[in-house]
Amino acid sequence: MGDIYLDNNATTRVEPEVVEAMLPFFTEQFGNPSSMHSFGNQVGRAIVDARKKVQALLGAAHDSEIIFTSCGTESDSTAILSALRCQPERREIIITTVEHPAVLTLCEHLEKDGYTIHRLKVDGKGRLDLKEYASLLSERVAIVSVMWANNETGTLFPVVEMAEMAHAAGVMFHTDAVQAVGKLPIDLKHTKIDMLSLSGHKLHAPKGIGVLYLRRGCRYRPLLRGGHQERGRRAGTENAASIVALGKACEMAMEYMSFENTEVRRLRDHLERGILAQVPNAFVTGDPDNRLPNTCNIAFEYIEGEAILLLLNKAGIAASSGSACTSGSLEPSHVMRAMGIPYTAAHGTVRFSLSRHNTLEEMDRVIAAVPPIVAQLRKLSPYWGENGPVEEPEKAFAPTYA
Amino acid sequence: MWDYSDKVKEHFFNPRNAGAVVEPNAVGEVGSISCGDALRLTLKVDPDSDVILDAGFQTFGCGSAIASSSALTEMVKGMKVEEALKITNQDIADFLDGLPPEKMHCSVMGREALAAAIANYRGEEWSDDHEEGALICKCFGIDAHMIEEVVRANDLSTVEQVTNYTKAGGGCSSCHEGIEEILFKVLAEREDLAPECIAEPEPVAAAPVEPEPARPAAMTNLQRIRRIEQVIEMLRPRLQADHGDVELVDVDGKTVYVNMKGACAGCQMASMTLGGIQQRLMEELGEFVRVMPASAQQSQPAVSRGH
Ligand SMILES: Cc1ncc(COP(=O)(O)O)c(C=O)c1O
Numbered sequence: 001m002g003d004i005y006l007d008n009n010a011t012t013r014v015e016p017e018v019v020e021a022m023l024p025f026f027t028e029q030f031g032n033p034s035s036m037h038s039f040g041n042q043v044g045r046a047i048v049d050a051r052k053k054v055q056a057l058l059g060a061a062h063d064s065e066i067i068f069t070s071c072g073t074e075s076d077s078t079a080i081l082s083a084l085r086c087q088p089e090r091r092e093i094i095i096t097t098v099e100h101p102a103v104l105t106l107c108e109h110l111e112k113d114g115y116t117i118h119r120l121k122v123d124g125k126g127r128l129d130l131k132e133y134a135s136l137l138s139e140r141v142a143i144v145s146v147m148w149a150n151n152e153t154g155t156l157f158p159v160v161e162m163a164e165m166a167h168a169a170g171v172m173f174h175t176d177a178v179q180a181v182g183k184l185p186i187d188l189k190h191t192k193i194d195m196l197s198l199s200g201h202k203l204h205a206p207k208g209i210g211v212l213y214l215r216r217g218c219r220y221r222p223l224l225r226g227g228h229q230e231r232g233r234r235a236g237t238e239n240a241a242s243i244v245a246l247g248k249a250c251e252m253a254m255e256y257m258s259f260e261n262t263e264v265r266r267l268r269d270h271l272e273r274g275i276l277a278q279v280p281n282a283f284v285t286g287d288p289d290n291r292l293p294n295t296c297n298i299a300f301e302y303i304e305g306e307a308i309l310l311l312l313n314k315a316g317i318a319a320s321s322g323s324a325c326t327s328g329s330l331e332p333s334h335v336m337r338a339m340g341i342p343y344t345a346a347h348g349t350v351r352f353s354l355s356r357h358n359t360l361e362e363m364d365r366v367i368a369a370v371p372p373i374v375a376q377l378r379k380l381s382p383y384w385g386e387n388g389p390v391e392e393p394e395k396a397f398a399p400t401y402a
Numbered sequence: 403m404w405d406y407s408d409k410v411k412e413h414f415f416n417p418r419n420a421g422a423v424v425e426p427n428a429v430g431e432v433g434s435i436s437c438g439d440a441l442r443l444t445l446k447v448d449p450d451s452d453v454i455l456d457a458g459f460q461t462f463g464c465g466s467a468i469a470s471s472s473a474l475t476e477m478v479k480g481m482k483v484e485e486a487l488k489i490t491n492q493d494i495a496d497f498l499d500g501l502p503p504e505k506m507h508c509s510v511m512g513r514e515a516l517a518a519a520i521a522n523y524r525g526e527e528w529s530d531d532h533e534e535g536a537l538i539c540k541c542f543g544i545d546a547h548m549i550e551e552v553v554r555a556n557d558l559s560t561v562e563q564v565t566n567y568t569k570a571g572g573g574c575s576s577c578h579e580g581i582e583e584i585l586f587k588v589l590a591e592r593e594d595l596a597p598e599c600i601a602e603p604e605p606v607a608a609a610p611v612e613p614e615p616a617r618p619a620a621m622t623n624l625q626r627i628r629r630i631e632q633v634i635e636m637l638r639p640r641l642q643a644d645h646g647d648v649e650l651v652d653v654d655g656k657t658v659y660v661n662m663k664g665a666c667a668g669c670q671m672a673s674m675t676l677g678g679i680q681q682r683l684m685e686e687l688g689e690f691v692r693v694m695p696a697s698a699q700q701s702q703p704a705v706s707r708g709h
C-alpha cells in the first residue's frame with residue numbers, strides 16, 4: 001500500500017508524459033532560443049508550440065497574451081506593480097482579505113509606501129459582498145486583484161462578474177487563478193479580465209514556471225528588464241524545458257477537464273461525507289456549494305491541525321492544515337480568521353486536496369484512518385470530556401493566557 | 403514539516419501521563435488559544451514530603467506542545483516541589499533533544515503550567531511574569547518583545563544598532579523590515595509622549611554604539627530641516643547620474659516627504675532609492691526618520707484596512 005497524497009493544492013506530481021516532453025531540452029535541445037543557429041531554432045519552435053497550448057487552456061484570444069514567468073508569485077507581483085507604474089496617479093488597490101500571501105504581503109508592503117489597500121471582507125462561508133466592492137471602484141483605483149479560487153477552502157469568487165464591474169468603472173482587473181487553472185474551464189476571450197496568474201506546479205508541470213496572461217492592449221510595464229525575451233515584457237533567457245513541460249501539462253489539463261469535474265469531484269464528496277458521518281464536532285469550511293472540485297477543508301474542533309497532520313503522516317496520508325503551528329506563525333490561517341471561524345476550530349482545520357491520480361480505495365482508507373486519529377487527540381484535549389466537548393468548553397477550561 | 407528530533411516525535415506519538423491524575427492537589431492551566439496552545443497540568447503532591455507523586459497533562463496544541471507536556475510530566479515525577487520549580491523551559495527543550503526556534507514557546511508553556519500548578523498547591527496566586535512577542539529574528543531566536551525592550555532602554559534608532567545590542571538582524575537579513583517596524587513604532591510612541599519636542603532630538607540615555615559625529619547637541623527645528631536639505635543635496639548628483647532626481651517637499655515629525663523625479667519617478671526601484679535616502683538621513687541626523695514619496699502625503703489619512 002503506497003502513501004496517499006492529498007495535498008495537491010500545495011503542489012502536484014509532474015505527469016510522466018510531461019517529464020518525457022521536457023527531458024530533450026536538457027540534453028540535445030539545449031540551444032538558446034534567441035540564437036540564430038539551428039540549435040536555438042528548434043527550441044524557439046517548441047516554445048511557440050507551448051505558448052499555443054497555454055493559450056488554448058486559458059481560452060485567450062492571442063498567443064502573444066501569454067508571458068512566461070518563473071512562478072505564480074512573480075506573475076502576481078508583475079501584474080500589481082505594472083498597474084501601479086502605468087497609472088502613477090492612481091494610488092488605491094482592491095484585494096480581498098483571503099488572498100494568497102503572494103498578493104497580501106506585497107500589498108502590505110505597498111501600504112507602507114503610502115498606497116491605500118482596500119481588503120474586501122468575506123462572510124462565514126468565505127463569500128464576498130459585491131455591493132461593498134462596487135462602492136470601492138473609482139478612478140483612484142489602479143488595480144483590482146481577486147483570486148479565482150481560494151487555495152485553502154477552494155471557494156470560488158465571481159471574478160468574471162467582478163471583472164465586468166471593474167471594466168465598467170475603468171479599472172484594471174487581475175486574478176490569481178493559480179488554483180483554478182486546470183480545474184475549471186476558463187475562456188478569457190469572453191471575459192473582461194485584463195491579467196491572470198497561473199503556476200505550473202499546481203497542474204502537474206514542474207515547479208518554477210508560471211504565466212502572466214496580459215490582455216492585448218492592456219497597459220503594461222515589465223518587472224524584469226533586460227533582453228528582448230517575451231517581447232521585452234519579461235527579460236531573462238527562457239526556462240525552455242519547463243515551458244515545454246507546461247505546454248504539455250496544459251494540453252493534458254484540457255483532456256482531463258471533465259474528469260476533474262466529475263470523477264475527482266465524486267471522490268472528494270465521498271471522502272467528505274465519509275469523514276463527517278463518523279466524526280462529531282467537525283464541519284466543512286468555505287462555501288461547499290461553490291468551490292473547486294478537488295478541495296475539501298474540514299475543521300475538527302478542539303484539536304490542533306499540526307498534531308493531526310503528524311498522525312496522518314504516520315498513517316501514510318499527506319494533507320495540510322491552516323493551523324498556526326504548521327506555518328510557524330502564532331496565528332491560525334488568515335483565511336479561517338477572515339471567515340470568523342472560532343479559534344478552537346480554526347487551529348484544527350485540515351485541507352484534503354485531490355488530483356486525478358487518487359482512487360476510491362484511497363478515499364476509503366482515509367475515511368477509516370481519520371476518526372481514530374481525531375479521537376486520540378481529543379482524549380488529550382482539555383476541551384474534550386468523555387464523549388464530547390466539555391460543557392461550555394470556553395468556561396470549563398479557562399487557562400491563564402500568556 | 404518541522405525538523406523534530408526523534409525524542410520529540412517519540413513523546414508525541416506515545417505521550418506519557420496523558421489525561422488528568424485522580425484527585426490532584428495541584429492544577430495549573432495556561433496557554434493562549436490564539437496561538438493554538440493550551441495546557442492543563444495536574445499533579446498529585448505528597449503534602450508531608452512535598453514530593454510529586456504523579457503528574458498528568460491535557461493539551462490542545464501541536465506536536466511539540468504535546469511532546470513538551472509529556473516530557474514535563476516525566477521530568478517532575480518524583481521531584482520535590484522546590485526542585486521542580488528550578489526546571490527552565492530550556493531544560494524541557496534539552497530533555498527533548500531540542501526544539502525548532504519557532505516552537506520554543508511550547509516549552510515555555512510547560513514551565514508556566516508547572517509554576518501555576520505549584521502556586522495552586524501552595525495556595526498562592528500565580529501570575530504570568532513572562533511576555534512573549536512574535537519571533538522576529540529566526541537566526542538568533544530574538545522576539546519582538548525583546549527588541550522593543552532594548553530599543554526603548556537604549557534609545558536605538560537604526561537596524562545596525564539593534565544588531566549590535568541583540569544580534570537580531572546580523573544573519574540572513576530577512577528580519578530587517580520587521581526590526582524597522584518595531585523601531586518606527588517605538589519612535590512614534592516617543593513622539594506621542596512629547597508632541598512638542600519634535601524640534602528637539604531625543605535625549606540619548608545609554609551610550610550609543612557608534613559615534614554619531616554629524617549630530618549637534620541640540621538642533622532647532624530649522625537646523626534640522628536645513629540638515630535634511632543638505633543631505634538630500636548631497637545625494638542628488640548620484641541620482642542625476644542615473645537620469646533621476648529628488649526634491650524635498652515637507653518634513654512632518656519623523657516623516658520626510660520627497661518627490662522622485664525623472665527616471666526615478668515611478669521606477670520600481672524607487673522604494674529602494676527611498677530606503678537608501680532614509681538610511682543616509684538617519685545616519686546624518688542620528689535619529690529615526692521615514693522617507694515617503696510626497697504623493698503619499700495626501701492619501702495618508704485615507705489608508706484603510708478592510709478588516
Ligand atoms: C492562490 C495561489 N497564488 C499563488 C501561489 C504561488 O505560486 P508559486 O508557488 O508558483 O509562486 C499559490 C501557491 O501556493 C497559490 O495557491
Ligand code: FES
Pocket residue numbers: 538539540541542570571572573574575576577578
Ligand atoms: S532572521 Fe534575523 S538575521 Fe536572519
